[in-house]
Structures are given as C-alpha cells and as structure tokens.
Amino acid sequence: MSICSEIVVVGGGQAGFQLVSSLRAHGFDGAVRLVCDEPSLPYQRPPLSKAFLSGEVFADELSFATAEFYRDESIDVIEDRAVAIDPARRTIRLASNAELGYDRLVLATGARNRRMSGFEDVAGVLSLRTLADAMELRERLLSEGNIVIVGGGFLGLEVASVCADLGVSVCVVEAMPRLMARGVSETVSQVFQQRLEERGVRFMLGVAGLGLRLDGRRVVGVEADGQLLKTNLVLTCIGIIANTELAAEAGLSTGNGILTDGYLRTTDPSIYAIGDCAAHPNPYCGATVRLESVQNAVDQANCVASGVVGEAQTYRSLPWFWTEQAGMKLQIAGISSTADPTIVRGDLQAGAFSIFHFHDQVLVSVESVNRPTDHMLARKILRSERKISPEALSEMLGPVAPSA
Ligand SMILES: Cc1cc2nc3c(=O)[nH]c(=O)nc-3n(C[C@H](O)[C@H](O)[C@H](O)COP(=O)(O)OP(=O)(O)OC[C@H]3O[C@@H](n4cnc5c(N)ncnc54)[C@H](O)[C@@H]3O)c2cc1C
Known part of the structure; x- marks a missing residue:
C-alpha cells in the first residue's frame, strides 16, 4: 500500500534512475517525475574513465534506458534544474520557474568534482x-x-x-x-x-x-x-563535493552530505536523500558516512522505492566497490581498515589474489584482484553478518598462506 501518489526525484544519475525504475518495478502507479539538469538521458558514469575513454564504448551505449522506456513506464523526465524547495508547501521550483508539487521528494543530486x-x-x-x-x-x-x-x-x-x-x-x-x-x-x-x-x-x-x-x-x-x-x-582527480546546497537552503540538515536517518529520510520526513549526496548511518561502518559508489546509489534507491511502496525498511546493504586498471579488476567487499591483520589467498605476482581483513578477529572486508569468485563469496559471508574468525575462514577456504 503506497504512502503517496506523487513523487519527484531531483537528479538523473545512477541513484535517480534506479529509484524511478524501481518504483515502477515495485508497482507504484502514481506520478513519477525525474528532474535532470544534464542534457542527456541518465547514463552510467563508470565507463567514462574506462571503456568510453579508451574508445571501446560509445556515448550512445552509456544510457541506462531509451526514451521509450520512460514513455512506456510513464516516467516524466524533465530537463531542468531544481533551484529551490518549499518544504511547507511541498513544492520545488525549477530554473525555468515551473513549480512541481510532491508527496515525497527524493534528492539524488550527486556530487561535483573538487x-x-x-x-x-x-x-x-x-x-x-x-x-x-x-x-x-x-x-x-x-x-x-x-x-x-x-x-x-x-x-x-x-x-x-x-x-x-x-x-x-x-x-x-x-x-x-x-x-x-x-x-x-x-x-x-x-x-x-x-x-x-x-x-x-x-x-x-x-x-x-x-x-x-x-x-x-x-x-x-x-x-x-x-x-x-x-x-x-x-x-x-582530487575528490568530490556532495551537492547539498539545495537541501541546505531548504533548511535540511547537511554536513559531509545531506544528513539522513536509517530510512534515508532527511530532517524533513517527506524528503529522502540517496546516492553520492547522502550521508547515512551505515551498520558496516558503525558511523554516519557518505559513500561514492554504484552499489550505494543502487541499493539506497531500492531501499527508498520499496519503503515508499510498501513497508519502510532501514538501509542495511553491504558496501562493495570495483575499479579496473592495468588489466586488473579490483573488487572490495566491506569497508577496509588498513591496520587490520590479514590473510592472503592466491598469487600476488600473478595479479590474482584476495586479501581478507579482520577487526578484533572478525572478518570485515575483502579485497579481491582478478578473483571474482572470492569477491562473491566475501559478499555472501559479510552480508550474512556471521562473525567469521581467521580460523573459521581458513577452514572454509582450505589452506591459505599467511600474509608477509
Ligand atoms: C568517471 C567515474 C568513474 C566511476 N567509476 C566507478 C566504479 O568503477 N565503481 C563504482 O562503484 N563507482 C564508480 N564511480 C562512482 C559512481 O558513478 C557514483 O557513485 C554514482 O554515479 C553516484 O550516483 P548518484 O546518482 O548519486 O550521483 P550522480 O551520478 O552524480 O548523479 C547526480 C545527478 O544529479 C544532477 N543534479 C544535481 N543537482 C541537480 C539539480 N538541482 N537539479 C537537477 N539535477 C541535478 C547532476 O547533474 C547529476 O546528473 C565513478 C564515477 C565517475 C565520475
């Protein structure tokens, strides 16, 4: 049973796109408006520094979906910039001076480069x-x-x-x-x-x-x-700054990101913040953090979409991340602390290995280089929230070489 009939999403990046498509996938049949200030339909950023830059992928292959998708799903893509929120009237104003009303507003404004x-x-x-x-x-x-x-x-x-x-x-x-x-x-x-x-x-x-x-x-x-x-x-490439100004000017609390609670609601409960712009309490970090990854954008969007359509649930997804460089794919499950003692599996010289990190004798994160199976296993173990000691892990994986 949906709690609203009109949703406006500001920002057509990874998080904004995922939110509007998940709303429809979850059966939300109210009005969905996506306000995008970039000239193209929502697209993937990760290839920009990888396959697009190298020339293996072209611009028209980056879009998440075609114009037909938005039309068929009755998602209203508005090419404009949100310039002000009036939380009392539940409206936003666009640069074109148009005004949009909402029951729920989702800020997915991302970040800009420092x-x-x-x-x-x-x-x-x-x-x-x-x-x-x-x-x-x-x-x-x-x-x-x-x-x-x-x-x-x-x-x-x-x-x-x-x-x-x-x-x-x-x-x-x-x-x-x-x-x-x-x-x-x-x-x-x-x-x-x-x-x-x-x-x-x-x-x-x-x-x-x-x-x-x-x-x-x-x-x-x-x-x-x-x-x-x-x-x-x-x-x-010296980091990014969360786009928090729209939220701050509307009186919402901000810090290193737009501050949210465990349900990803801002200090106004009818306004959510997700993705790179949102600072949220993360159970895997034990703190309020702002994460910059596809996983975080997608999972937060899914969490809000299912909360809007059905029963609200707290955000509890395991952070994971990947990067590709020099012919190697690094995948990280969990949040690594560099001081943790580790177990290494695989071959460093061959560029195919995993490093398992423990904190207080409990597995907290795994870095895998060209070892996708280890990465998937790590995600499964860490998501299960079972407390895995180095001994238990060794038993699970078979013989492992201790780190140097
Ligand atoms: C080059 C590059 C490579 C990356 N590679 C990886 C990778 O390998 N793995 C990984 O996990 N992550 C990677 N990331 C990070 C990942 O892409 C981001 O974490 C993700 O895109 C965040 O999505 P988002 O929707 O929160 O923000 P964004 O993608 O930044 O989208 C926000 C959108 O909101 C728009 N907007 C802002 N303010 C307004 C407004 N007032 N009105 C209307 N629209 C507005 C912005 O213009 C933008 O289009 C990479 C990022 C970049 C830039």
Whole structure:
C-alpha cells in the first residue's frame, strides 16, 4: 500500500534512475517525475574513465534506458534544474520557474568534482565527472599526447591506465606516499603501482608542494616539489563535493552530505536523500558516512522505492566497490581498515589474489584482484553478518598462506 501518489526525484544519475525504475518495478502507479539538469538521458558514469575513454564504448551505449522506456513506464523526465524547495508547501521550483508539487521528494543530486583552488578557469586543466567532461578529455588526450594527473586515487589511476593503453605519456602526482591510500591496503597499492609502471605510467608520490605553471590563463606545466613537469593538459582527480546546497537552503540538515536517518529520510520526513549526496548511518561502518559508489546509489534507491511502496525498511546493504586498471579488476567487499591483520589467498605476482581483513578477529572486508569468485563469496559471508574468525575462514577456504 503506497504512502503517496506523487513523487519527484531531483537528479538523473545512477541513484535517480534506479529509484524511478524501481518504483515502477515495485508497482507504484502514481506520478513519477525525474528532474535532470544534464542534457542527456541518465547514463552510467563508470565507463567514462574506462571503456568510453579508451574508445571501446560509445556515448550512445552509456544510457541506462531509451526514451521509450520512460514513455512506456510513464516516467516524466524533465530537463531542468531544481533551484529551490518549499518544504511547507511541498513544492520545488525549477530554473525555468515551473513549480512541481510532491508527496515525497527524493534528492539524488550527486556530487561535483573538487577543483584546484585558484585554477578553476585555467585552459587545459580538466576534471572528469560527466559525459561532456569525458568527451573533452578523450579529444585532448589524443591531440596532446601527454598529460599530468593530479591525484592517485581510483579515478586518476583508471585514467592513467587508459592513457598508457592509448600511448599517451602520463605522470601521476600524488600527495600521499602511496596510491589509493584512502581505499585500499598497502599491498594492493604496491601491486597496482608496479603493474601501472610496467605499462609506462610514471608516479611522483608524497608530493608536498604542488602548483601549476601558467602562460596567461593557459596551463603549461605542473610544479611538483620544485620539479617542472611540462604539459598543456592536466586532469585533477582530487575528490568530490556532495551537492547539498539545495537541501541546505531548504533548511535540511547537511554536513559531509545531506544528513539522513536509517530510512534515508532527511530532517524533513517527506524528503529522502540517496546516492553520492547522502550521508547515512551505515551498520558496516558503525558511523554516519557518505559513500561514492554504484552499489550505494543502487541499493539506497531500492531501499527508498520499496519503503515508499510498501513497508519502510532501514538501509542495511553491504558496501562493495570495483575499479579496473592495468588489466586488473579490483573488487572490495566491506569497508577496509588498513591496520587490520590479514590473510592472503592466491598469487600476488600473478595479479590474482584476495586479501581478507579482520577487526578484533572478525572478518570485515575483502579485497579481491582478478578473483571474482572470492569477491562473491566475501559478499555472501559479510552480508550474512556471521562473525567469521581467521580460523573459521581458513577452514572454509582450505589452506591459505599467511600474509608477509
Ligand atoms: C568517471 C567515474 C568513474 C566511476 N567509476 C566507478 C566504479 O568503477 N565503481 C563504482 O562503484 N563507482 C564508480 N564511480 C562512482 C559512481 O558513478 C557514483 O557513485 C554514482 O554515479 C553516484 O550516483 P548518484 O546518482 O548519486 O550521483 P550522480 O551520478 O552524480 O548523479 C547526480 C545527478 O544529479 C544532477 N543534479 C544535481 N543537482 C541537480 C539539480 N538541482 N537539479 C537537477 N539535477 C541535478 C547532476 O547533474 C547529476 O546528473 C565513478 C564515477 C565517475 C565520475
């Protein structure tokens, strides 16, 4: 039994698309409106730094669904930007000045890239979030033939890997002493660094002093710890900022994201927030966190859709994530703590292994490189919420080599 008849979703990204399609899949028969401020129908972002950038996938293959899908499902896609929410009247105002009423409003406004302060409008300094960004980046990579990437996280390294495959000379500059330091263990950092170096990617790690060399308002180089890396093309991959302004201006609580409760409701119970923009209490993290992944966007959308149509349920999905670089697929189940003692299974040198992380003798996360079966098993175990000790895991998996 549905609790409302009119739902407006702001943001046509992974979370917004999943929400509107899940509402229909769950049998919701009220009005569904999806407000999108990008010029194309909702599309997948992960290929932008992978198969789209490398030229294996084209723009028209990125859409989640065709225009017919939205028409057949009676999902009203409104190409506009939401500029204000009036929670008392339950309306939103669009940039076109149109007003939409709602029973339930879902904010799926995602995030935008953090830019290097003071260099936002410099020619040749790009960032990657949208299809338009990816198109520009690909064109410039092919014409320039070299690039400096600022930031050695998942995104920067995926782009570096594609650059190497395309024969584009690439140097990655990173402030931390190792790659993907926020998200993976030291072992995984080392394996990926080695594989990327073998493909020709150069790294400067632990860089404390970073600046751009300009000619007028055009970049001509990156200054890293006193060294000048000459280039006309710089990609900054230094994190994202949640799009919380719309919520904050409407009086909803925000912090590092739009704050939600366990049901993904904001401080106004008729307004939800999901995906990259939402900070939520996560049982696997034991804290309020904001996660940036496809899994999080999809599962939160499904949670809200089933709550709106049927009985409200708390969000309890296991976080998982993947990245593809240097011919390797890394899949992470759970949230890793790098200090945890580990068990390693497989072959590091061959680039096919899994690292099992424990906290207080309980399995909390698993990193798998080119071991999809381990990843699926890890998700099953972690989702079951059974407390698995190193001994129990060893028994389950058969003989394992202890980590060095
Ligand atoms: C290049 C790239 C590669 C990635 N690779 C991976 C990967 O390998 N694995 C993985 O798990 N995750 C990956 N991610 C992350 C993943 O894509 C995101 O976590 C996911 O897209 C989040 O979905 P979302 O709907 O919350 O936000 P978004 O996808 O950012 O969508 C939000 C949408 O809302 C729109 N919007 C914002 N404000 C308004 C407004 N006021 N009115 C109307 N519309 C508005 C935005 O323009 C945008 O279209 C990648 C991301 C990028 C950019």
